Amino acid sequence: xxxxxxxxxxxxxAASLASATWGCRDDGPAERLGQALDExxxxxxxxxxxxxxxxxxxxEDAAEEASKAVKESVDEAADKAHETxxxxxxxxxx
Numbered sequence: 001x002x003x004x005x006x007x008x009x010x011x012x013x014a015a016s017l018a019s020a021t022w023g024c025r026d027d028g029p030a031e032r033l034g035q036a037l038d039e040x041x042x043x044x045x046x047x048x049x050x051x052x053x054x055x056x057x058x059x060e061d062a063a064e065e066a067s068k069a070v071k072e073s074v075d076e077a078a079d080k081a082h083e084t085x086x087x088x089x090x091x092x093x094x
Contacts, residue, residue: 027035
């Protein structure tokens with residue numbers, strides 16, 4: 001004989017009620033300690049992530065500033081080289 005939909009529904013309801021009431025007990029000291037450790041680990045993880053993000057941002061800013069300084073130096077050197085070439089070209093034409 002096949003189980004009816006009503007019988008399956010009753011069995012599922014009974015199983016869900018049994019599991020729900022089984023989990024409704026007070027947490028003991030070990031459970032509370034475990035939860036406190038989990039929360040502390042989460043807080044530490046968040047703090048480390050914030051510090052890492054801040055360090056990455058600072059490094060990116062420093063790299064950008066260094067890049068600008070190098071570009072300015074290269075541009076100045078290129079300008080001086082062009083001036084020297086122009087001067088040399090004018091002297092050879094004169």
